[in-house]
Amino acid sequence: MLKIYGRANSINVRKVLWACGEIGLAFDREDWGRGYRPTSEQEFKRINPFEVVPAIDDDGFTLRESNTIVRYLATKHNRTDLYPTEMHERFRCEAWMDWASQDLYVDIRPIVMAQIFKVPEFQDPDIQKKAINGWTRVMDMLEIYLGSGQDYMMGDSFTIADIPTGLVVNRWFSLDFPKPEFPHIQNYYDRLAERPPYMEHGRNGLP
Numbered sequence: 001m002l003k004i005y006g007r008a009n010s011i012n013v014r015k016v017l018w019a020c021g022e023i024g025l026a027f028d029r030e031d032w033g034r035g036y037r038p039t040s041e042q043e044f045k046r047i048n049p050f051e052v053v054p055a056i057d058d059d060g061f062t063l064r065e066s067n068t069i070v071r072y073l074a075t076k077h078n079r080t081d082l083y084p085t086e087m088h089e090r091f092r093c094e095a096w097m098d099w100a101s102q103d104l105y106v107d108i109r110p111i112v113m114a115q116i117f118k119v120p121e122f123q124d125p126d127i128q129k130k131a132i133n134g135w136t137r138v139m140d141m142l143e144i145y146l147g148s149g150q151d152y153m154m155g156d157s158f159t160i161a162d163i164p165t166g167l168v169v170n171r172w173f174s175l176d177f178p179k180p181e182f183p184h185i186q187n188y189y190d191r192l193a194e195r196p197p198y199m200e201h202g203r204n205g206l207p
């Protein structure tokens with residue numbers, strides 16, 4: 001059976017859990033990472049020498065990197081509805097996943113470090129202001145994109161491109177800081193809420 005290594009409150013582990021829910025996959029999960037067993041233990045490093053969660057062991061095949069794991073699971077289970085096979089559509093989907101994990105994510109970390117993990121050096125108001133401005137700028141791009149008539153990242157239907165973005169959007173609405181109204185993102189957030197796996201692993205009360 002598929003085994004997932006990683007704490008269920010990690011945004012990157014939640015991508016994999018949400019994907020499993022969409023695909024309808026059974027899995028075992030072990031808590032590893034901050035607050036649980038340290039990823040520096042040899043048992044974890046055998047699965048992922050880079051010491052970050054998530055990682056999986058799928059009947060002896062080990063894999064790391066959350067977006068890659070999501071793509072692997074969708075491919076393995078032939079979910080072409082979730083991960084398009086037409087070449088241009090496929091690479092548009094990849095681009096959105098990369099964008100959400102890099103550009104959309106880069107300024108979240110200082111806010112999470114300050115608000116969730118209470119790390120003293122991130123409490124600096126200048127660091128927070130810079131992060132909030134940076135995150136808001138890129139969320140504004142998402143607002144414009146969704147406002148151009150897109151129900152989901154790939155247009156009319158849900159795909160795995162929505163998984164990294166949907167988790168960032170949940171974080172946006174869950175963390176407390178001054179933010180503008182983004183009605184199209186709010187609609188997207190509510191549309192995703194129609195999906196039980198999102199409610200279980202994404203919009204589940206955790207930022």
Ligand SMILES: N[C@@H](CCC(=O)N[C@@H](CS)C(=O)NCC(=O)O)C(=O)O
Pocket residue numbers: 010011012013032033034039051052053054064065066067
């Ligand atoms: N690029 C990696 C990033 C993984 C990552 O940074 N994971 C964080 C949790 S979200 C982690 O392992 N933090 C250390 C810990 O929990 O011990 C991925 O997408 O899988």
